[in-house]
Structure formats: structure tokens, C-alpha cells
Amino acid sequence: MLAAERRDHLLELLARQGKVVAKDVAADLGISEDSVRRDLRDLAAEGLCQRVYGGALPVSPAVADYAARQTVTPDGKRKVASVAAGLVRPGGAVILDGGTTALAVAHALPKELSCTVITHSPTIAAALLDHPRAELFLLGGRVFKHSAVTCGAAAVEAAQNVSADLCLLGVTGVHPEVGLTTGDAEEAAMKRALSARAADTYILASSEKLGTASRFRVLPWEKVSGVITDADAHHPVVEQVKALGVEVLTAS
Amino acid sequence: MLAAERRDHLLELLARQGKVVAKDVAADLGISEDSVRRDLRDLAAEGLCQRVYGGALPVSPAVADYAARQTVTPDGKRKVASVAAGLVRPGGAVILDGGTTALAVAHALPKELSCTVITHSPTIAAALLDHPRAELFLLGGRVFKHSAVTCGAAAVEAAQNVSADLCLLGVTGVHPEVGLTTGDAEEAAMKRALSARAADTYILASSEKLGTASRFRVLPWEKVSGVITDADAHHPVVEQVKALGVEVLTAS
DNA sequence: CCTGTTCTTGCACGTTTATGCATGTATTGT
DNA sequence: ACAATACATGCATAAACGTGCAAGAACAGG
Known part of the structure; x- marks a missing residue:
């Protein structure tokens, strides 16, 4: 060079x-x-x-203010997002949850990738508008402003009409015993509904989520295909999760 | 970082x-x-x-560059948006179309106004996330990336389940004889569906739209309660529209 | 082909800087 | 007045930095 x-x-x-x-x-x-x-x-x-x-x-x-927005997301989340984006196959369909990590995934998707993205987050949808080859489907419903996603009966019902190969889910707590948790009951229900519509569900678990738990259970470990994290492969929580038979993708 | x-x-x-x-x-x-x-x-x-x-x-x-964002939208649209925002009553429900003028309306809504906003635009939804007292309902469906709104059968169907006092519609052409027009058939259908769910429909018609027409008809004049424009009250198109019995709100 | 010069590169060293934690102090709200 | 929170300070650790140096490559001239 x-x-x-x-x-x-x-x-x-x-x-x-x-x-x-x-x-x-x-x-x-x-x-x-x-x-x-x-x-x-x-x-x-x-x-x-x-x-x-x-x-x-x-x-x-x-x-490049697009780039600037990218860089303000913490390093860990960006690494996780990069690995997650790699799971999306050309021509495949992915259900993308809301939240900052999922938004990072949206940004990490190759611009010319042709795939179908289903989401309940207007923020994610707006971020994918400049991906010309991505088919975009938005699940409607009442908007929860706190986390910028649609929730509630209408949103869950809308989710029943879609299906995908892959579901990328963000949560607030990843705990070996408690499972996957989040801070709001409606959101938890919505995440369950999304996960049920995909063949495989992967969890976006940047390292600060590991070992923590929130109020509402989203999914038990049996329903999860894998976890994507930036934590070290020898992180205690990572090893415990592996022992449960769940695939762990580490982004170092 | x-x-x-x-x-x-x-x-x-x-x-x-x-x-x-x-x-x-x-x-x-x-x-x-x-x-x-x-x-x-x-x-x-x-x-x-x-x-x-x-x-x-x-x-x-x-x-705080709230002002900065406002200034990047053309003056005319901002004036129109300001008048349109004034039509939204506290406690009322409004259906807000997509497009840049509608986005300006979203920005022009008082931050503490408590109202219900129904939209099929993820961009508009994202813009209203910081309005704590605004109830937000998003109509899902396939996203048309060109104009950043949901369209198609699913979106029209979702629209059937809502109703509102007011519908603020953006169009690309406002012509006394041809009526209201836009450049895409699906979008036109969606706008019709939205308009049908509100008691009153007002058109966001910044002056550059006046006297022009696009390929697809959205609504005939009979279905329109009023037009909001920044053009002069003596603009020929304005006078012709008035002669049709349509209310015209001029924002000078 | 050989030799001397210059430039680049990586390494080792000591120095500076940034960060997180712990401790004690100030400020705010009830 | 009291508890909770925010703050400043000192300290230890780790990372980034600059400098000098030596090995090697590229090059020019003999």
C-alpha cells in the first residue's frame, strides 16, 4: 500500500x-x-x-450529517447493528423492531440491498426511505411516543398479516434466568407478536443490556434463535445463554 | 467514540x-x-x-434551531402551515397527509396542544414525537418511498377504521376546472380515503400549486370544504375557486 | 554494479491525556 | 431540616501521543 x-x-x-x-x-x-x-x-x-x-x-x-448521526450512536450498538445487518439475505424479509439499536441496523443495511423490511417504527421507516431497492411495510396503530413505535390492538392485528424470515428484536433486559424483558407491557406484547411472525428471532443485545431485567417479560429463551452482542465471548451472561442452547453472535 | x-x-x-x-x-x-x-x-x-x-x-x-428548520421550508408553505395549524381545535382530531407542506403543519402545531393526529406518513409521525400531549395514530401499509407515505390496499383499509373532524390534504395540482390532482394513482386513492373519514377537508395549496394539474384526480371541488393558500386574494385561481363556492383562507 | 543519501516505516521509551471510580462537599427540592 | 441528587477533586489505570532510533526501500550518481 x-x-x-x-x-x-x-x-x-x-x-x-x-x-x-x-x-x-x-x-x-x-x-x-x-x-x-x-x-x-x-x-x-x-x-x-x-x-x-x-x-x-x-x-x-x-x-455529512447522515454520517454524523451514525457516529453519535455508541460503538457497541453500531457493532451489534453491523452484525445484525449481515443476517439479512438479499431478497429476504425482515421484521425490524424499534429503538436506537434497531435504528442503527437500518443505517447499517447496505443501500442497494433488495429486501423487504417490516417495521412498527416510523423512525425506522423514515431512515430507510433512501434505500431504493428495499420494500418497506409499516405496521400502523397508536404511536407510543416514548419509544417511537406503534403498539396496541391495532398494531398487533396488523402484524398478524405479515410474515418474514427474520425478526430483529431490541429489548431493555437480557437475563439468563428471567429471559428477555422490556419496560412496557404493550411494547412487550407487540414484540411477541412480531417475533411470532418470523421464522427466526434474533435479539439485539448491546453489552449494557446483559444481566439486567425490566418489568415485563417479552419472550422465553425457547422462542429465540440467537442473540447478537458486542460483549466478549467469555462474558458470564454470554456463557450462561450459550448453555441454554441459544446461539450467540459476538461482534468484536 | x-x-x-x-x-x-x-x-x-x-x-x-x-x-x-x-x-x-x-x-x-x-x-x-x-x-x-x-x-x-x-x-x-x-x-x-x-x-x-x-x-x-x-x-x-x-x-434552538427550531427556527432554522422552519426557515428551510419555503416562506409560502410556512404561512400556509401556520394557518392550517390554527384550524386544529384543542381536543380535536385531525388527519394529516404526507408531503413537505403537511410536515410544516406538524412543526407549526403548538407543542402543548392536546389533540389526535392521524397520519399515513412516518416522517410526520417522527416529527410529532416531541409533542407530549398529542395522541398519534399511524396508518400502516406499504411505504411509497418517493413521497414517504403508506399507500395501497392495507393503508386504505386501515383508514376505514378512523374518523376525524378535519383532514388537511396536500396535493400537487390545484386547478379550478380539473380539480385537485396528484402524480400517483395509489396516492390519489389514499388521499380520497383519508378525506372521506373527516367531517371537513382543507387543501394545503401553496401558491406554486395554483393553476396546475397532474395526472390523477384526487377529489372534485364538492368534497372540499376549503383551500388554504399564501397567494393573494385577487389571484385569478383564488377567485375562480371562490366562485365555485369553496372557502379560501389566504395567509398573507 | 556499487555506494551514499534520503525517505519511510515500525519499535521503544517516556510523557501527556482521558476516563471511571471513590470520596467528600455543595445544591436542590420536599 | 433532611434526603436525594449533582458536583469537584484526587487517584489509578489505560490509552494516545511525540521523539529518537534503527532497519529497510527507493533512488541518484559514479
């Missing part, structure tokens, strides 16, 4: 993602962090980027 | 929401409150925000 190539690569990353993390790029390109730092220093000297602790930012912060 | 990114994020929140709560941001980004406090302290030291107990406020309180 040529040095000039690296610089171009850095500038492209900067434009596309709105930021560059020295460590990540180094690992990605298989070169030392020192070289990346040197490149960034040079670019900054030429006024092509703004050097910050840990990496660099574009000179004009308003470069 | 880079430290500099966090600071940018804080400033953006400050601009968009007019305030920052340390605890919330910490939970949101998955970092400790200490870091958030330190960032806020630094920003305050640079004069970029005003530190207060529990979080921070913008330096000049009136900067």
Missing part, C-alpha cells in the same frame, strides 16, 4: 463516516498506528482535517 | 433541543456522567454553553 493511497483512504473515510479513529484504521490496513498518526498530522498541517485525540475529524463539521 | 465527537454532539443537542441533561446524555452514549460533566465544563470555559445544575443551556437561549 502506497503512502499516498493511505492518505486518500483517510480522506475518504473522513468524508464518508465523518470521523477517523487511528487505532481502527491501523488495524484495518495492517499498518502501525504511528504511520496513521503521521499521515493525520500531515493532513492536518495541510488543513485537510482536524486532528483530535484518538483520530481526526473533517475540517467542516457539517460534512 | 472520540472525545471531540462528544463535544460536537453536545453542541448539536444544545442547538437542537435547547438544553442538555448530563445524566441523559451519559446514559445515551454509554459513558459516565463524569465525562459529560467534564466536557460541559470545558465547553462552558470556552463560552460555548452555559453551565447549569444538571446540565447546560445554550449561550443565547433563543438559538
Whole structure:
């Protein structure tokens, strides 16, 4: 890899993602962090980027506000989202829950992927409007403003009329014994309804959810095909969940 | 997540929401409150925000870019939206169409107005999430990405189960003889279905729509209670529409 | 083909910076 | 006045940084 190539690569990353993390790029390109730092220093000297602790930012912060929105989601959720997006097969149908992690999944879906996305979140629907090849189906109903999803009888009924290969569900608590839980009864019912319409259900479980439980049970472990998390494979909760016979996909 | 990114994020929140709560941001980004406090302290030291107990406020309180968003919508649409929003009675129910003008109406609704909003646009629904007293009902169905609304049989069927006092409809053409028109047959059908569920239907007709016609008829003039426009009261189309017995609300 | 120079790269070292936790203090609301 | 919450401070740890140095590659000139 040529040095000039690296610089171009850095500038492209900067434009596309709105930021560059020295460590990540180094690992990605298989070169030392020192070289990346040197490149960034040079670019900054030429006024092509703004050097910050840990990496660099574009000179004009308003470069890509789509990208900016991406970057404000915590690292863990983004990793989980990336793995989850990989589960969606071209031509397949996926039921996508609401919540910030699910929104990250929507953003992580390849822009030209042709698939069917079924969701009960207007936010998710709005995020997928610029995916030209994605068929989008919105489940209507009363909107719960707190979590920005439709719930209630009408929404559950609407869900009965769809089916999919895959359901990606967000929850607030993932506990080996208690199971999967969330903070609202209506939401829990809706999540159950969604899960029942898909062949496989995977849980979006960024590490802060592991080992915690909320008030309302969503699903028992038997109904879950797998869990996607950014926690280490040796995390105690991960190992307990594996012992229950549930597949665990770790995103490191 | 880079430290500099966090600071940018804080400033953006400050601009968009007019305030920052340390605890919330910490939970949101998955970092400790200490870091958030330190960032806020630094920003305050640079004069970029005003530190207060529990979080921070913008330096000049009136900067929250609610105004900024309003200004990107053309002047005419904003005026129309403002008048339309005035038609919504406290406690009343309104069916709100999709489109940019309808989105402006959503933004123009008083934040503390308690009313029921029924819409088939995920974008509109997302825009109204921060109206705590507004009951929100979303009509599901296949999403037409071009105009960001749900359409088709499922959406029309969902519309049959609601009713409202008022329907605010956006169209692409307003012509005295041809009537109200739009560019897509499915959309036209959906708009008809919406209109049929409300006691009164008003058309959002910013001046560039007047005198033009598109491919598909939405409604004949008899089904329309009124037209809201920013055009002058002596605009020829306005006078012709008035002659048809349709009320015209002019927003100057 | 050989040699000396320059440039790049990765490594080692010490330094600086950021972060989370613990402790004690201030502020707010009831 | 009291409890709850927010805050500042100090500290330990880990990460990022800069610098100097040596090994190697690219290149020019003899």
C-alpha cells in the first residue's frame, strides 16, 4: 500500500463516516498506528482535517450529517447493528423492531440491498426511505411516543398479516434466568407478536443490556434463535445463554 | 467514540433541543456522567454553553434551531402551515397527509396542544414525537418511498377504521376546472380515503400549486370544504375557486 | 554494479491525556 | 431540616501521543 493511497483512504473515510479513529484504521490496513498518526498530522498541517485525540475529524463539521448521526450512536450498538445487518439475505424479509439499536441496523443495511423490511417504527421507516431497492411495510396503530413505535390492538392485528424470515428484536433486559424483558407491557406484547411472525428471532443485545431485567417479560429463551452482542465471548451472561442452547453472535 | 465527537454532539443537542441533561446524555452514549460533566465544563470555559445544575443551556437561549428548520421550508408553505395549524381545535382530531407542506403543519402545531393526529406518513409521525400531549395514530401499509407515505390496499383499509373532524390534504395540482390532482394513482386513492373519514377537508395549496394539474384526480371541488393558500386574494385561481363556492383562507 | 543519501516505516521509551471510580462537599427540592 | 441528587477533586489505570532510533526501500550518481 502506497503512502499516498493511505492518505486518500483517510480522506475518504473522513468524508464518508465523518470521523477517523487511528487505532481502527491501523488495524484495518495492517499498518502501525504511528504511520496513521503521521499521515493525520500531515493532513492536518495541510488543513485537510482536524486532528483530535484518538483520530481526526473533517475540517467542516457539517460534512455529512447522515454520517454524523451514525457516529453519535455508541460503538457497541453500531457493532451489534453491523452484525445484525449481515443476517439479512438479499431478497429476504425482515421484521425490524424499534429503538436506537434497531435504528442503527437500518443505517447499517447496505443501500442497494433488495429486501423487504417490516417495521412498527416510523423512525425506522423514515431512515430507510433512501434505500431504493428495499420494500418497506409499516405496521400502523397508536404511536407510543416514548419509544417511537406503534403498539396496541391495532398494531398487533396488523402484524398478524405479515410474515418474514427474520425478526430483529431490541429489548431493555437480557437475563439468563428471567429471559428477555422490556419496560412496557404493550411494547412487550407487540414484540411477541412480531417475533411470532418470523421464522427466526434474533435479539439485539448491546453489552449494557446483559444481566439486567425490566418489568415485563417479552419472550422465553425457547422462542429465540440467537442473540447478537458486542460483549466478549467469555462474558458470564454470554456463557450462561450459550448453555441454554441459544446461539450467540459476538461482534468484536 | 472520540472525545471531540462528544463535544460536537453536545453542541448539536444544545442547538437542537435547547438544553442538555448530563445524566441523559451519559446514559445515551454509554459513558459516565463524569465525562459529560467534564466536557460541559470545558465547553462552558470556552463560552460555548452555559453551565447549569444538571446540565447546560445554550449561550443565547433563543438559538434552538427550531427556527432554522422552519426557515428551510419555503416562506409560502410556512404561512400556509401556520394557518392550517390554527384550524386544529384543542381536543380535536385531525388527519394529516404526507408531503413537505403537511410536515410544516406538524412543526407549526403548538407543542402543548392536546389533540389526535392521524397520519399515513412516518416522517410526520417522527416529527410529532416531541409533542407530549398529542395522541398519534399511524396508518400502516406499504411505504411509497418517493413521497414517504403508506399507500395501497392495507393503508386504505386501515383508514376505514378512523374518523376525524378535519383532514388537511396536500396535493400537487390545484386547478379550478380539473380539480385537485396528484402524480400517483395509489396516492390519489389514499388521499380520497383519508378525506372521506373527516367531517371537513382543507387543501394545503401553496401558491406554486395554483393553476396546475397532474395526472390523477384526487377529489372534485364538492368534497372540499376549503383551500388554504399564501397567494393573494385577487389571484385569478383564488377567485375562480371562490366562485365555485369553496372557502379560501389566504395567509398573507 | 556499487555506494551514499534520503525517505519511510515500525519499535521503544517516556510523557501527556482521558476516563471511571471513590470520596467528600455543595445544591436542590420536599 | 433532611434526603436525594449533582458536583469537584484526587487517584489509578489505560490509552494516545511525540521523539529518537534503527532497519529497510527507493533512488541518484559514479
